[in-house]
Amino acid sequence: MTDRHVTDRHVTVEGRTVALTEHGDPDGAPVFLFHGTPDSRLGKEFTDAPARERGLRVICPDRGGIGGSDPLPDRTIAGYAGEVLALADVLGVDRFATVGYSAGGPFALSCAAGCGTRITGTALMAGAGPIDDRPGAKEGLAPSDLDAVRLVEEHPHREALLLRFQKWATQLAPSSAVDQVSSELSAPDREFLARRPAGEEMTFFVEALRQGPAGVMDEYRLWAGPWHLQWSAVATPVEIFQGEDDGMVPMHHAEDIASRLPPGTARIHRLPGVGHLSIQDHVGDVLDALTTP
Numbered sequence: 001m002t003d004r005h006v007t008d009r010h011v012t013v014e015g016r017t018v019a020l021t022e023h024g025d026p027d028g029a030p031v032f033l034f035h036g037t038p039d040s041r042l043g044k045e046f047t048d049a050p051a052r053e054r055g056l057r058v059i060c061p062d063r064g065g066i067g068g069s070d071p072l073p074d075r076t077i078a079g080y081a082g083e084v085l086a087l088a089d090v091l092g093v094d095r096f097a098t099v100g101y102s103a104g105g106p107f108a109l110s111c112a113a114g115c116g117t118r119i120t121g122t123a124l125m126a127g128a129g130p131i132d133d134r135p136g137a138k139e140g141l142a143p144s145d146l147d148a149v150r151l152v153e154e155h156p157h158r159e160a161l162l163l164r165f166q167k168w169a170t171q172l173a174p175s176s177a178v179d180q181v182s183s184e185l186s187a188p189d190r191e192f193l194a195r196r197p198a199g200e201e202m203t204f205f206v207e208a209l210r211q212g213p214a215g216v217m218d219e220y221r222l223w224a225g226p227w228h229l230q231w232s233a234v235a236t237p238v239e240i241f242q243g244e245d246d247g248m249v250p251m252h253h254a255e256d257i258a259s260r261l262p263p264g265t266a267r268i269h270r271l272p273g274v275g276h277l278s279i280q281d282h283v284g285d286v287l288d289a290l291t292t293p
Helices: 045-053 080-091 102-114 143-154 156-172 174-182 187-194 203-208 214-224 251-260 278-291
Strands: 006-013 016-024 029-034 056-061 096-101 119-125 238-243 266-271
Touching: 006 080, 016 045, 029 080, 029 102, 029 278, 045 056, 045 278, 056 080, 080 102, 096 102, 096 278, 102 119, 102 214, 119 278, 143 156, 143 214, 156 174, 156 203, 156 214, 174 187, 187 278, 238 251, 238 278, 251 266, 266 278
Parallel strands: 029 056, 029 096, 096 119, 119 238, 238 266
Antiparallel strands: 006 016, 016 056
16 A cells, blocks of 8 residues: 555634645645535545655645535635635745645635735646636536536525435445446546545545535535636736546636636646546646746
8 A cells, every 4th residue: 555644634723623634745845735526625645645756745625614624604715815824824834836626726716816925836637717607618517516506506405405415325335426426527537436446535525515515505606606806916827737538627617717817827738538537647747837947
């Protein structure tokens, strides 16, 4: 078994508990990794060995109401930059880079726009873009995510019941839960899942719902609503890694994000034969892009 250096802990930030895991070199240059939705800090061991090899400390916090982090009423995407700065202060971190994975992308972009000179760079891994009034913004997104967005807005009680049932079913039969997820994945992602134990693969989802469905439902509301980001404030590079065979977040999201950023800021890395989950195999390239001038 691969030797892993993983720390799971809770810290107090402005009176709230924030749960986080740390991977890689505990004395290395800090990189915050923001999880997707429905997701949590758990299951990010794929960052550990690449981070150690590069002398990086990868910090993965749960957002408000997710996993072990206390809820934060009225939280916003734009306001997340302030939350991360407060967490960084508690951890003794001065300057840092960020990685946004999937629906963690908006929160990495929040830091890019709102953390000023303390941020050294930003990377997106299959990062979800805004689903606003842009024509075709929702085309190619995972049907399960689109259903969740719709139910959260139109039938929130039904979505809450569905998420509770999905958590129970995942705990009872993780292999069946993986099969359900696989039904909307591309071939590279199905092959990726086949290499991993089913129970281990779904712990991130069960943990996301530890406190109930409210935190996950908030995430969908925030993604589907106005982000209120000051895109023009982004001054550091944004490295956008996107699989060409991603069946959950399509390439046009990467292109749209790049178009909103200041000229010369964004660079899209198109990964042929790579999906939404199998992009984890390329995390070393993502970390290299953050640390190589």
